[in-house]
Amino acid sequence: MSIFFKQRSVLPGFGLTMGFTILYLSLIVLIPLSGLLFKTATLSWEDFWGAVASARVLASFRLTFGCALLAAMINGVFGLMVAWVLVRYRLPGKRVIDALVDLPFALPTAVAGITLAGLYAGNGWIGQYLEPLGIKIAYTPLGIIVAMTFIGLPFVVRTVQPVLEDMEKEQEEAAACLGANRWQTFVRVIFPAITPALLTGFALAYARAIGEYGSVIFIAGNMPMVSEITPLLIITKLEQYDYAGATAIATVMLVFSFLILLTINLIQWWSRRHAER
Amino acid sequence: MTTKTATLSSTSHQALTEPKAVRWLLTGLALAFLVLFLVVPLAAVFVQALEKGLDAYWAAIIEPDALAAIRLTLIVAGISVPLNLVFGISAAWAITKFKFRGKAFLITLIDLPFSVSPVISGLIYVLLFGLQGWLGPWLSAHDIRLIFAVPGIVLVTIFVTFPFVARQLIPLMQAQGVEEEEAAMVLGASGWQIFFRVTMPNVIWGVLYGVILCNARAMGEFGAVSVVSGHIRGLTNTLPLHVEILYNEYNFVAAFAVATLLALLAILTLVAKALLEKKVRH
């Protein structure tokens, strides 16, 4: 615990909770993940570079990170909307809708992928209306975005929802009394309060989409340079018993995701401290 | 004077909710999104599951391998969810009630399993415990089976669902601050008392959401479990893996029938949440 410098607090339990947190984190996450780094370290620099900087891998990085970003943005906008509607408005069958939001977690990713591919293929329920318009979704990068949006959907809703539920009406009432219109109240009072949760949800949806494999491969088409996602390349390396090459790509993905998450978490903490002052 | 008050109250009422048109628009958009991304796929799953009637559906579910898969899935979720719950609460307490350096870094480490591709989450345990891995030869010599057996499946499930409860609680407890706990402290409450009487009631919804998500994901995880399961029929197949097997046998009806079980489980947990909500509020 020496790396964490703790400021005085009157509350008890820091040692116990922090100790357990670090222990559990190390056992489940850090030690196994460090294995990945060690395995990668068995590669020479040239081999590492060859594994992660080939044209095909770079194309897959662009595709994976790009599609994941778009999917997370879609989820950010619509997820907030869904959470808002669920918490603030009266709606018949609200409980059912609420229950549905978790579906993407419970449904195995492979089932999601198969179902989405079936729906958006040229002969599917949705695809048959889109194909005459010249829009192809299944087996194109658009399909990847659809699958990633699906699997990341609960994150934003479920992180924003509790915060909205807990939000006290007093502040909004005060703003209204002071003459703010609804839009001003939302932008100045409500939005800042839910921003940390929204950012968290966005970051999680993004990170989850980057790593997604099971659902995407069924709908992507998997054409090299066009619709081949990075996790598939990792599998490809594994199938050739190239564990080191696979872990090299995995490490790069891991570092990228870590940096994205860290940036968002830093922004959040910084903005909190800023707000407190 | 009276007119002035009247105006103020009417503006404040207006300013507390959106104009009707906006409400309709937002509701419409949100519903359209949910229908497109959730209702239609769910309907597709059920339609395919019931394509050959209820008898075929039921037969797929009471088939022995399916029952074995259900049992295994319940065991795995039953172990991993409580462990992650204890961890999540403890991590959230340490992170939100105290000030220390490197907090954002610690949170990011907790988030990390989300961003790790399921493929990799399985792989890291294979690298560690596999026969070619570091501990594999020792484990094998002592006849301890971790991967390609139940413990390995539990381990990756814990990994995959690791952040859920913690992630749900941290923003919530942050928003709550420490004033109430400090007040309780001054009034002489013990640590556990503060936790159960002051903190818990405030964050109970977050905990529940976290558990529900964690549970749903624990039961539905496919990619990572697939790497460490070995796919032995009736022995190490969880529900999602069983679905894949049936699908690959061109047994589409049975595959989707078993998949609906997972969808129903998600809905069931939400019903449980709704009931609890009622109980707590009254």
Added chain:
Amino acid sequence: MLRINLKTILAMIVIALFFTTNYALAKEITLLNVSYDPTRELYREYNEAFTKHWKEKTNDTVTVRQSHGGAGKQARSVIDGLEADVVTLALAYDIDVIAEKTGHFGKDWQSRLPHNSAPYTSTIVFLVRKGNPKGIKDWDDIVKAGVSIITPNPKTSGGARWNFLAAWGYALKKSGGDEATTRDFVTRLYKNVPILDSGARGSTTTFVKRGIGDVLLSWENEAFLAVNELGPDQFEIIVPSVSILAEPPVTVVDKVTQRHGTFEVAKAYLEYLYSPVGQKLAAKHYYRPVSPEHADPVDIARFPKVNLFTIDEIFGGWKKAQKTHFADGGTFDQIYVPSR
């Protein structure tokens, strides 16, 4: 709240322990057969037949457990410690790698059973839509512009590797061994492929259920299965003039069976594949038996005559084929990323 949780945890741990020990204490003989995707139907029936046979012979009860998946993935699981008593995979290369990485059995495994340890064979054929609207008769027809081909990714699917090699072998034979022409032919073939699924069964689903593609390159047994189970009046099998002899081999995993004390049963299990019963079942499930005289003549009559070449005569064995064509930067990769 916490008390309930602790109780739940304890209860779950107890239940988990109960189940794990329960597995370990199972008394009857259990074999684990680690196999690839298309053999599911065959082994389901064969396992029952073998259990019956073994019961009659020794009075022991054998339960054969099955694990199916992509061939490469299955081999990797065995390498990483999945305790298979026997492996029955799509191609010899994957078993070679198991021998090499684990030392569980000798590198000469393929000579331990007759016919290169392959009790049944198959080949690569075309599945087209009813009436053959694109008029596909041979390999040259499928590389024409406007024909859409479905085949899985050779990097992740064993069947796809046989597809690739069949096409390569055809072009090489036709051009009299001209490498550049062959490469051009195979490149044109893959330019006609709109989707690369990760496994053979995925490709069949894409072709059959999604209605994509004019021709599916497939195992012969898979093509038969697709026609008979998924749509007898929707598809036709077209046999090309030349194709490859695909030998899916089997072997006992010595070290594992010795530890389990199942070596004899495992050996008998594989040998029984060569018996009249095994051969008959193989033919029933659309595999070409190595001893056709044991099979039902009606089943044998389904197999058309095909001019077959072996992997050894054209490619000099799996190791070489794997390295030239499917390793990173090999000929398959060069189709998509031109080498510099």
